[in-house]
Amino acid sequence: MKLCPKHPELLGKRYASNRACVGCQQEEYKARRQTPEYKERERLRLLAWRERNRERARALARKSMAKWYENEENKKARVAQSIAYARAHPEKVLVEVRRRQTAKLRALPAWANSEWERFFAREVYHVARRRTLLTGVKHVVDHIYPLRAEWVCGLHCAANLQVLSEAENLRKHNKRVPSMEDNYAPTLCTWFA
Numbered sequence: 001m002k003l004c005p006k007h008p009e010l011l012g013k014r015y016a017s018n019r020a021c022v023g024c025q026q027e028e029y030k031a032r033r034q035t036p037e038y039k040e041r042e043r044l045r046l047l048a049w050r051e052r053n054r055e056r057a058r059a060l061a062r063k064s065m066a067k068w069y070e071n072e073e074n075k076k077a078r079v080a081q082s083i084a085y086a087r088a089h090p091e092k093v094l095v096e097v098r099r100r101q102t103a104k105l106r107a108l109p110a111w112a113n114s115e116w117e118r119f120f121a122r123e124v125y126h127v128a129r130r131r132t133l134l135t136g137v138k139h140v141v142d143h144i145y146p147l148r149a150e151w152v153c154g155l156h157c158a159a160n161l162q163v164l165s166e167a168e169n170l171r172k173h174n175k176r177v178p179s180m181e182d183n184y185a186p187t188l189c190t191w192f193a
């Protein structure tokens with residue numbers, strides 16, 4: 001068998017089909033896998049596979065995530081990252097937490113699931129924080145129509161948010177009684193239980 005000058009350690013081992021040196025062929029394949037075209041094709045192939053096998057892809061992702069979290073260093077890094085994010089974007093975190101809470105109360109309407117709603121809510125929380133800092137008086141975000149009242153409930157949406165001082169908010173204490181002249185129909189829902 002003819003030795004390959006680049007891979008004499010393989011003792012001339014060659015593929016039967018094309019007589020190519022096994023070492024050279026492997027190197028060629030490896031180089032091909034490094035090209036951007038190949039990587040892009042593989043990325044699309046993986047995306048298509050995930051699309052066809054959603055449940056399996058989800059299970060695999062969950063499994064690898066769980067494994068990743070088993071590492072204490074990873075877990076610590078992830079927690080630190082979350083804290084840093086919350087510090088840098090307090091309004092974003094508040095808005096998402098509030099959305100999860102109000103969804104549980106069934107006060108989060110499907111139509112309020114827009115980037116505009118989130119933007120508006122972030123701005124409202126921002127105003128509350130700025131007023132607190134500027135006046136030294138604690139201000140909070142309030143639902144004009146309370147989310148939980150006797151017979152009619154407000155919704156968690158932009159039109160139902162306002163900024164009040166904490167004292168005003170405590171005075172109000174879920175006592176807002178809706179009247180016909182108010183123009184807040186889209187912020188209300190009625191329980192017919």
Ligand SMILES: [Zn+2]
Binds near residue numbers: 005
């Ligand atoms: Zn070779």
